[in-house]
Amino acid sequence: MAYKLDKIDTAIINSLMEDGRKSFRQISREINVSTPTVKTRFQKLLNMGLVKSVVPILDTSKLKRSHGIKLESNKKIKNGMSVKINCDYCDGPINDKPKILRFANIERFLCCNGCKTHYKEKYQGRIDSITEQYKNSKK
Ligand SMILES: [Zn+2]
Numbered sequence: 352m353a354y355k356l357d358k359i360d361t362a363i364i365n366s367l368m369e370d371g372r373k374s375f376r377q378i379s380r381e382i383n384v385s386t387p388t389v390k391t392r393f394q395k396l397l398n399m400g401l402v403k404s405v406v407p408i409l410d411t412s413k414l415k416r417s418h419g420i421k422l423e424s425n426k427k428i429k430n431g432m433s434v435k436i437n438c439d440y441c442d443g444p445i446n447d448k449p450k451i452l453r454f455a456n457i458e459r460f461l462c463c464n465g466c467k468t469h470y471k472e473k474y475q476g477r478i479d480s481i482t483e484q485y486k487n488s489k490k
Pocket residue numbers: 438439440441442443461462463466
């Protein structure tokens with residue numbers, strides 16, 4: 352599956368690449384979208400593995416060469432670039448729509464329902480404790 356970066360995603364990434372210490376609020380003012388939107392999108396980019404850290408270090412090998420869009424020397428991300436996603440269970444490429452497993456504020460991308468089931472079985476303990484911690488942190 353290829354998730355197409357839209358202009359909000361690219362604006363967030365490029366803004367953070369200038370200064371990775373910016374707050375979500377600063378970014379939201381800079382690019383004119385709401386702070387919750389910036390948070391949600393940023394979380395999604397983390398979950399997809401494109402953004403590996405809060406100071407964004409991009410794995411450019413995740414960017415597919417598509418539509419003739421290339422990463423230029425300034426490393427700015429552009430609209431329409433696609434992010435390759437691998438299955439979080441079998442690490443195989445996800446070519447179709449991913450099966451998404453959501454818990455706490457985390458999304459896991461799986462290639463098929465089989466992998467989703469296996470993932471849940473394998474990590475049930477960890478999923479439960481993360482979910483529990485997340486609930487407690489919201490209290
Ligand atoms: Zn899989």
